[in-house]
Every structure is written in C-alpha cells, then in structure tokens.
Amino acid sequence: MSNEDLLALARRIFAAQPFSTYLGAELLAAGAGSAEIALPLRPELTQQHGFAHGGVVSYLADNALTFAGGLALGGDALTSEYKLNYLRPAQGASLLARAEALSVGKRQAVCRCVVLARDDRGVETLCAAAQGTVIRTAP
Amino acid sequence: MSNEDLLALARRIFAAQPFSTYLGAELLAAGAGSAEIALPLRPELTQQHGFAHGGVVSYLADNALTFAGGLALGGDALTSEYKLNYLRPAQGASLLARAEALSVGKRQAVCRCVVLARDDRGVETLCAAAQGTVIRTAP
Amino acid sequence: MSNEDLLALARRIFAAQPFSTYLGAELLAAGAGSAEIALPLRPELTQQHGFAHGGVVSYLADNALTFAGGLALGGDALTSEYKLNYLRPAQGASLLARAEALSVGKRQAVCRCVVLARDDRGVETLCAAAQGTVIRTAP
Amino acid sequence: MSNEDLLALARRIFAAQPFSTYLGAELLAAGAGSAEIALPLRPELTQQHGFAHGGVVSYLADNALTFAGGLALGGDALTSEYKLNYLRPAQGASLLARAEALSVGKRQAVCRCVVLARDDRGVETLCAAAQGTVIRTAP
Numbered sequence: 001m002s003n004e005d006l007l008a009l010a011r012r013i014f015a016a017q018p019f020s021t022y023l024g025a026e027l028l029a030a031g032a033g034s035a036e037i038a039l040p041l042r043p044e045l046t047q048q049h050g051f052a053h054g055g056v057v058s059y060l061a062d063n064a065l066t067f068a069g070g071l072a073l074g075g076d077a078l079t080s081e082y083k084l085n086y087l088r089p090a091q092g093a094s095l096l097a098r099a100e101a102l103s104v105g106k107r108q109a110v111c112r113c114v115v116l117a118r119d120d121r122g123v124e125t126l127c128a129a130a131q132g133t134v135i136r137t138a139p
Numbered sequence: 140m141s142n143e144d145l146l147a148l149a150r151r152i153f154a155a156q157p158f159s160t161y162l163g164a165e166l167l168a169a170g171a172g173s174a175e176i177a178l179p180l181r182p183e184l185t186q187q188h189g190f191a192h193g194g195v196v197s198y199l200a201d202n203a204l205t206f207a208g209g210l211a212l213g214g215d216a217l218t219s220e221y222k223l224n225y226l227r228p229a230q231g232a233s234l235l236a237r238a239e240a241l242s243v244g245k246r247q248a249v250c251r252c253v254v255l256a257r258d259d260r261g262v263e264t265l266c267a268a269a270q271g272t273v274i275r276t277a278p
Numbered sequence: 279m280s281n282e283d284l285l286a287l288a289r290r291i292f293a294a295q296p297f298s299t300y301l302g303a304e305l306l307a308a309g310a311g312s313a314e315i316a317l318p319l320r321p322e323l324t325q326q327h328g329f330a331h332g333g334v335v336s337y338l339a340d341n342a343l344t345f346a347g348g349l350a351l352g353g354d355a356l357t358s359e360y361k362l363n364y365l366r367p368a369q370g371a372s373l374l375a376r377a378e379a380l381s382v383g384k385r386q387a388v389c390r391c392v393v394l395a396r397d398d399r400g401v402e403t404l405c406a407a408a409q410g411t412v413i414r415t416a417p
Numbered sequence: 418m419s420n421e422d423l424l425a426l427a428r429r430i431f432a433a434q435p436f437s438t439y440l441g442a443e444l445l446a447a448g449a450g451s452a453e454i455a456l457p458l459r460p461e462l463t464q465q466h467g468f469a470h471g472g473v474v475s476y477l478a479d480n481a482l483t484f485a486g487g488l489a490l491g492g493d494a495l496t497s498e499y500k501l502n503y504l505r506p507a508q509g510a511s512l513l514a515r516a517e518a519l520s521v522g523k524r525q526a527v528c529r530c531v532v533l534a535r536d537d538r539g540v541e542t543l544c545a546a547a548q549g550t551v552i553r554t555a556p
Contacts, residue, residue, distance in 0.1 A: 019192035022183040044161040053158035054201040054218055059194025066193070079193055081388075081411060083222035083361055083500035083548060085527045087520040102546055103504040110359075110502045110546060112529075129519055129527060131500060131548045133359060133411070220527075220550060222361035222409060222500055224388045226381040241407055242365040249363045249407060249498075251390075268380055268388060270361060270409045272498060272550070297470035300461040322439040331436035332479040332496055337472025344471070357471055361500035 003031050006071050010035065013076065014067070023059065027067065033101035033109070035067035040094045052090035052117075061113045061130035064099035069109035069134020072101035080108070082132025090127040092117040099130075108135045142170050145210050149174065152215065153206070162198065166206065172240035172248070174206035179233045191229035191256075191266075200252045200269035203238035208248035208273020211240035219247070221271025229266040231256040238269075248273045281309050284349050288313065291354065292345070301337065305345065311379035311387070313345035318372045330368035330395075330405075339391045339408035342377035347387035347412020350379035358386070360410025368405040370395040377408075387412045420448050423488050427452065430493065431484070440476065444484065450518035450526070452484035457511045469507035469534075478530045478547035481516035486526035486551020489518035497525070499549025507544040509534040516547075526551045 001009070010030035014020055014037075020027075023045065029036040037060055039045070047053040061084050070077030099113035115128040140148070149169035153159055153176075159166075162184065168175040176199055178184070186192040200223050209216030238252035254267040279287070288308035292298055292315075298305075301323065307314040315338055317323070325331040339362050348355030377391035393406040418426070427447035431437055437444075437454075440462065446453040454477055456462070464470040478501050487494030516530035532545040 013187050016187035017192060018183050018185050019194060023194075044157050046157050048152050048155035048215075053156060053198070054205070055158060055162075055194065055198025058197035058201055059192070062193040062197055076187075079225065081222070081224040081359060083220070085220040085520075085548065085550060086218065087527055103502075103543060110504055112546070112548075126520060129529070129548060131502065131529075131546060133502065220498060224381075224409065224411060226388055242363075242404060249365055251407070251409075265381060268390070268409060270363065270390075270407060272363060291465050294465035295470060296461050296463050297472060301472075322435050324435050326430055326433035326493075331434060331476070332483070333436060333440075333472065333476025336475035336479055337470070340471040340475055354465075357503065359500070359502040361498070363498040364496065 006030055006032060010067055010071060020063065023056070030067055030071055033068055033072035033104060035064050035071065035099050037064045037097045038094055041092060050091065052095060054086060057086065057090050057095065057115050057128050058084060060095055060097035060115050061128060064097035064113045065111045065130060065132045066134055068099035068101050068111045072104045072109045073134065073136040076137045077134050078137055080133045080135045082130050084128055084130040086128050088125060088127050090115065090117050092119040094118050096124065108133055145169055145171060149206055149210060159202065162195070169206055169210055172207055172211035172243065174203050174210065174238050176203045176236045177233055180231065189230070191234060193225060196225065196229050196234065196254050196267050197223060199234055199236035199254050200267060203236035203252045204250045204269060204271045205273055207238035207240050207250045211243045211248045212273065212275040215276050216273050217276055219272045219274045221269050223267055223269040225267050227264060227266050229254065229256050231258040233257050235263065246275050284308055284310055288345055288349060298341065301334070308345055308349055311346055311350035311382065313342050313349065313377050315342045315375045316372055319370060328369065330373060332364060335364065335368050335373065335393050335406050336362060338373055338375035338393050339406060342375035342391045343389045343408060343410045344412055346377035346379050346389045350382045350387045351412065351414040354415045355412050356415055358411045358413045360408050362406055362408040364406050366403060366405050368393065368395050370397040372396050374402065385414050423447055423449060427484055427488060437480065440473070447484055447488055450485055450489035450521065452481050452488065452516050454481045454514045455511055458509065467508065469512060471503060474503065474507050474512065474532050474545050475501060477512055477514035477532050478545060481514035481530045482528045482547060482549045483551055485516035485518050485528045489521040489526045490551065490553040493554045494551050495554055497550045497552045499547050501545055501547040503545050505542060505544050507532065507534050509536040511535050513541065524553050
C-alpha cells in the first residue's frame with residue numbers, strides 16, 4: 001500500500017472508533033509503522049489537579065501504538081499489552097502521541113510511543129513514554 | 140483512618156475527577172490498599188468493533204491502581220507507571236476494575252488490578268490485568 | 279497430560295537449560311499453569327551491595343513465567359514480554375519464584391509471578407512481582 | 418562530574434558486582450544518562466534451544482538501565498521496575514545492551530534500552546527492548 005492509502009485506511013478505522021470521537025482526538029499522520037494522534041485538552045479530560053487524566057494519556061498511547069503497529073502489519077490490529085511511564089503532568093493546549101514500530105514480524109509488532117503536551121505557543125514537553133505489543137487481528 | 144473515612148476521602152477525590160464523571164465511572168468500594176471502580180458501557184466508549192476501547196480499560200486500570208495505592212499510602216497519590224495485558228474483548232453491561240496493593244513502602248506502593256466485564260445477568264469475565272507503581276504526592 | 283507427566287516434561291526442559299544449571303536453580307514444582315523455581319543464593323549471584331543482582335531476580339521471574347505459561351499451553355514455550363517490579367532487596371538463603379497462568383488462550387498465556395526471599399529459618403519475604411506473556415513455540 | 422569521572426565511577430560500581438563478573442560482562446561505555454554493556458556468549462548462558470537465556474538478556478537490560486539512570490542521577494542507583502519485550506532469539510558472538518535516560522528528575526530517571534546480538538563479523542541484530550525506572554539510592 002502507498003503511504004496515502006495507509007493514511008486513508010487508518011483514518012477510516014480511526015473514524016469508526018466512537019471513543020476517539022467522544023474524546024475529540026484526531027489522527028494527524030500515519031505511515032507504515034508510525035502514527036501520530038492529537039487531542040485538544042478541555043476540562044472534561046482532567047483529573048483532580050487540573051492535569052489531563054492518566055486515562056486520557058493512556059488512551060493516546062494505547063491508540064497510537066495500535067495504529068503504528070497495525071500499519072506496520074498491514075491491517076486491522078489491536079494492542080495486546082503495553083507499559084506506560086508517566087514523566088510529567090500532562091497540561092497545555094493539546095496532547096500529542098507519536099508511536100513507531102521497533103520490530104515487525106508476521107503477526108505482531110513491538111512499538112514505542114511518546115506522549116507530548118503542547119502549549120499555546122507550540123512548545124512541546126515530554127509527558128509519557130510507552131512500549132507495547134500489537135497483534136494483527138484479521139488474516 | 141477508619142475504612143469509612145478512607146472511603147469518604149476516596150469518594151471526594153473521585154468526585155473531583157472530571158474525566159471520571161465524563162466517562163460515567165463510579166467508585167464502588169475502597170479500603171486501605173484496595174479500590175473498585177465500575178463503568179456502565181455505552182456506545183461512546185467503544186472502538187471500531189463495538190468492544191470497550193482499550194483507552195477505557197486503561198482508564199479503569201490506571202485509576203483503580205491509583206486509588207488502591209493512594210489509600211494504602213494514606214493520601215493523594217498518582218500512578219507513576221503501569222503495565223497492562225488485554226486478555227479478552229471488553230463487552231457487556233459494565234466494566235469493573237479491582238485493584239489492591241501488593242507491597243507498600245513510605246512513598247510508593249506496587250499494586251495489581253484486574254478488569255472484568257459484567258453482563259446483564261451479572262456474569263463476570265476477566266478482560267485485563269495490570270501491575271503498576273503508585274507514588275504519594277502530598278507530604 | 280497428568281500432573282506427573284507435566285512435571286516430568288518441565289524437568290526435562292529445565293535440565294536442558296545450561297543457564298539454569300550455571301546459576302544452580304532447581305524446578306521445585308510444576309502443574310498445568312503453575313511453576314515454582316528455587317535458587318540458593320551465593321556470592322557470585324550478588325550486586326555491589328551484597329543483595330541478589332536484579333538480573334538474578336529477573337532470571338527467576340522470566341523462567342517461572344515461561345514454565346507456568348508453557349505448561350498451561352501444553353508444550354515448549356517462551357516468554358515474549360514481561361514487566362517486573364522490585365519490591366525489596368533480595369537476600370537470604372535462597373530465592374523462590376512462583377508463577378501461575380492468569381489467562382490461557384490457544385497460542386498465548388498471560389501469567390503472574392512473585393519472587394520471594396527465604397531466610398535460614400524458612401521465613402519468606404516478597405521481593406519482586408512480575409506479569410508477562412508466554413507464547414507457545416511448537417505447533 | 419566529567420564524562421571521564423562518570424565512566425570511572427561506573428566502572429568501579431560495575432567491578433563491584435560479582436554477578437556481572439560471573440557472567441563475564443563488561444561495561445563498554447558510560448556517560449551522563451547512557452551506558453553500554455557487552456557480554457560474550459558461551460554455552461553456560463544459553464537455554465534449551467541454544468539461544469542466550471531470557472535471564473541473560475534481562476540481566477543486560479536491567480543493568481544497562483541501572484547504569485544509564487544512575488549516571489543521569491549522579492550516583493549509586495537501582496532499577497525499581499522495568500518492562501522487556503523479546504524481539505528475536507539472542508545468538509551470536511556477543512550481546513550488547515545500550516541504555517539511555519529519557520527523562521531525569523531529582524530522584525528518578527526513566528530509561529530505555531535495546532539489546533543487540535553481534536555476530537562474528539560485527540553485524541548487529543536487535544533482540545530486545547526495555548523501558549524502566551531507576552531510583553537514586555544514596556542521598
């Protein structure tokens with residue numbers, strides 16, 4: 001598949017995720033083994049201290065891993081497991097998750113992801129780092 | 140603190156999490172080193188195949204770990220890292236996360252969590268398992 | 279397979295691991311989805327503070343996970359990923375890893391493990407906790 | 418500390434690890450937030466299929482993470498938790514672990530590591546990837 005086709009495929013799958021729409025996330029970019037998802041922050045997405053909730057950061061990491069791995073594997077996929085380290089409070093105008101495949105086999109890909117916070121001026125701060133396994137679902 | 144006071148404290152913190160309210164989650168139980176969170180499933184919380192999105196399962200695991208660890212440590216806390224294995228598609232009437240502290244120090248607690256799906260008849264199925272570190276935030 | 283056959287199979291595989299012999303580890307018990315490995319401590323296995331090296335604790339967790347998962351899956355297997363939290367310094371007469379399968383599918387099992395230190399009087403202290411995925415290797 | 422002093426400090430600590438000596442590992446390089454450890458392979462370090470045992474790969478990842486994080490934090494440190502994905506069978510003339518700090522705070526550093534296998538001609542193959550937390554031990 002061309003990179004354009006991969007992005008179109010990824011966008012179709014992303015648009016079919018009601019939870020991504022509910023949060024207001026957007027698939028910014030996708031290639032063969034990479035994906036970037038953005039999420040504008042708003043009060044509904046925060047925890048008790050006003051930062052983005054860990055579940056929001058986790059959603060971004062999990063989903064970016066899935067797309068990076070699925071695109072590396074060439075089709076629909078799911079994250080079978082991952083690990084995430086929170087590095088700094090996630091706050092600002094938006095969050096950005098960037099994932100890429102580190103190793104790709106026939107049925108699974110191991111991927112890494114960083115989650116960054118972007119403020120009003122476009123300055124990015126590293127907030128979280130994840131690593132996980134993505135498995136192809138379709139034959 | 141008595142178990143009643145712990146539950147009241149946990150409920151105050153939980154109610155102060157806009158994201159938990161946005162998802163519709165409920166803190167069912169809490170003790171010194173344990174927490175149980177429920178989340179009725181609805182279409183907004185799903186992914187492209189109709190199952191609960193991995194980000195929803197992750198939210199539950201992350202938050203249940205935080206509360207179990209925070210209550211073990213005796214105050215406000217945050218999850219500093221965790222790892223999650225998805226075991227089965229998360230579907231049914233609601234999801235349930237049960238976490239408990241495995242080891243508690245002065246500043247951090249290591250906790251484990253399972254996420255279960257409950258169907259209309261109350262039958263529970265194991266969907267995910269997590270393990271992570273919770274750190275006390277306040278002195 | 280009967281539990282006796284499983285233990286015999288596990289013992290054959292364990293005895294075929296030169297690294298387990300080199301460290302002096304022993305497979306104490308094994309069942310369908312469980313395994314217990316012991317390792318007497320000696321100076322060669324320590325780090326700079328006299329505790330068992332993290333690599334020794336990791337070996338025990340990794341190997342106990344593999345055996346628990348492999349026996350649950352019914353044959354030769356390997357750990358594809360795991361996560362480990364160190365909980366307390368590992369010291370004493372010996373270390374003991376106990377693993378069990380939490381969820382078993384056709385091709386993979388998710389397992390958990392604890393590593394305990396046992397002193398001269400037989401008192402056990404929890405030193406580490408792990409969770410990981412085991413994959414069947416043979417058809 | 419100068420990079421030379423950091424390497425000297427790291428070498429002193431490494432030389433004080435009996436387990437590293439027992440395995441035959443060597444600290445190749447170290448800087449402020451980075452470390453590289455090599456381990457020549459030999460039959461004693463293998464599992465039942467002739468590859469390096471997962472415990473050997475884990476030792477390398479754990480120890481490289483500890484040194485990278487400790488040097489980032491400026492002193493003696495320990496890995497408090499990590500996660501490792503095995504990517505390919507570890508075989509060849511030697512294994513090589515390269516770790517670096519991703520995020521450094523006052524008390525802890527989050528680090529990443531890759532483990533590579535090197536064959537007789539110097540060709541390197543990625544075998545494992547790890548991510549973990551290193552905590553400063555001394556005040």
